[in-house]
Amino acid sequence: xxxxxxxxxxxxxxxxxxxxxxxxxxxxxxxxxxxxxxxxxxxxxxxxxxxxxxxxxxxxxxxxxxxxxxxxxxxxxxxxxxxxxxxxxxxxxxxxxxxxxxxxxxxxxxxxxxxxxxxxxxxxxxxxxxxxxxxxxxxxxxxxxxxxxxxxxxxxxxxxxxxxxxxxxxxxxxxxxxxxxxxxxxxxxxxxxxxxxxxxxxxxxxxxxxxxxxxxxxx
Amino acid sequence: xxxxxxxxxxxxxxxxxxxxxxxxxxxxxxxxxxxxxxxxxxxxxxxxxxxxxxxxxxxxxxxxxxxxxxxxxxxxxxxxxxxxxxxxxxxxxxxxxx
Numbered sequence: 664x665x666x667x668x669x670x671x672x673x674x675x676x677x678x679x680x681x682x683x684x685x686x687x688x689x690x691x692x693x694x695x696x697x698x699x700x701x702x703x704x705x706x707x708x709x710x711x712x713x714x715x716x717x718x719x720x721x722x723x724x725x726x727x728x729x730x731x732x733x734x735x736x737x738x739x740x741x742x743x744x745x746x747x748x749x750x751x752x753x754x755x756x757x758x759x760x761x762x763x764x765x766x767x768x769x770x771x772x773x774x775x776x777x778x779x780x781x782x783x784x785x786x787x788x789x790x791x792x793x794x795x796x797x798x799x800x801x802x803x804x805x806x807x808x809x810x811x812x813x814x815x816x817x818x819x820x821x822x823x824x825x826x827x828x829x830x831x832x833x834x835x836x837x838x839x840x841x842x843x844x845x846x847x848x849x850x851x852x853x854x855x856x857x858x859x860x861x862x863x864x865x866x867x868x869x870x871x872x873x874x875x876x877x878x879x880x881x882x
Numbered sequence: 883x884x885x886x887x888x889x890x891x892x893x894x895x896x897x898x899x900x901x902x903x904x905x906x907x908x909x910x911x912x913x914x915x916x917x918x919x920x921x922x923x924x925x926x927x928x929x930x931x932x933x934x935x936x937x938x939x940x941x942x943x944x945x946x947x948x949x950x951x952x953x954x955x956x957x958x959x960x961x962x963x964x965x966x967x968x969x970x971x972x973x974x975x976x977x978x979x980x
Contacts, residue, residue, distance in 0.1 A: 664909070664910065664911050665911070666911065667925055668923070668925050668926060668927070669923040669924065669925055670915060670920065672923045673923075693968065696968040697968050697969075699968075700968070700969040700970065703965065703966065703969045703970065704965055704969050705962050705964075705965025705966045705969060706883075706886045706962070706965070707965075708961050708962070708964065708965035708969075709957075709958050709959075709961040709962035709964075709965055710886055710889050710890065710893075710958070712957050712958070712961035713890065713893055713954045713955075713957045713958040713961065714889075714893050714896075715957075716953055716954055716957040717893050717896055717897050717950060717953075717954050718896075720897070720901065720904060720934060720946075720950050720953075721900045721901070721903070721904045722904050722905040722906070722907065722909060723904075723905055724905040724907055725910075727913070728907050728908070728913070729907055729908060729909065729910055729913040730905035730906075730907040730908065730909050731909055731910055732909065746968075747964075747965075747968060750964055750968070751961045751964060751965075754957065754960045754961050754964055755957055755961075757960075758953060758956055758957050758960060759953070760927075760929070761929060761930075762929050762930050762931055762952070762953060762956065763929045763930075763931055763932065763933065763934050763949065763953065764925055764927060764928050764929030764932050764933065765929075765933070765934070767925065767927070768926075768927050818910065821911060822914075825911070825914075825915075828915075828920050829918055829920055830918070831918060835918055836914060836918075839914045839917065839918070840910065840911065840914055843910030843913060843914065844910050847909075847910055
């Protein structure tokens, strides 16, 4: 879902708008992240982000000769909370753009919006769905649904952003992006749910500290 | 701390094992662009290792693996710096929360 500059270069105004949308949200996340933690989570933050980078390299095949990979926005959001997730996913995207030309420089604002911001904010939806529930089943199904949705919403935004480059406009880009990413999102949901459930089982405090699962953190 | 190094080692093993199995099919966005015949302009920035490969290395597996290990380490370092910047050095009192 990384938009290359080649698809946005015809529309520098749109690319600029996405930068202008992304920057204040990043500044807000920075400010909020600084008040979120009681102790250093630098190690957890670094390791989970490094894993997301590595996992994004492993494309899995879907249908019609197409592939997808984990985005990891919801994964980071559940582990780190929304603000640090937005910031760390932005760093993953920045390194991909700078070193590997995976996602453009002009298009960076759009990519941050589609993957880092939508991914990080998905935290609040999980919180809404699991509120007051102590059931790990409900937690796991919320993680699945929300990680699927984060990819589909990212694809919707992406379809709108790239539409000026297409002769058919958004009538072509939005349905086709939604179609592929509704399938890719199932992979996202499955991988995220397995990973988060394992972390929850092995290190319940990591997830309990964000009060996603009330009363579950104490064995 | 040992635990964290073990996870980093696991991520490297993950790359070593899974890179050969990664699908080289276009991703959803690339597929949409090629299906509808969009002429993508040449990028003006190709990165240091375009498309996760090291130009000087012929073997595509080794080339992608080096790019992957390099990328993982650089993300690790950058996000560790982010983490130290946004989280307090000493444990903060819980009352100060939220």
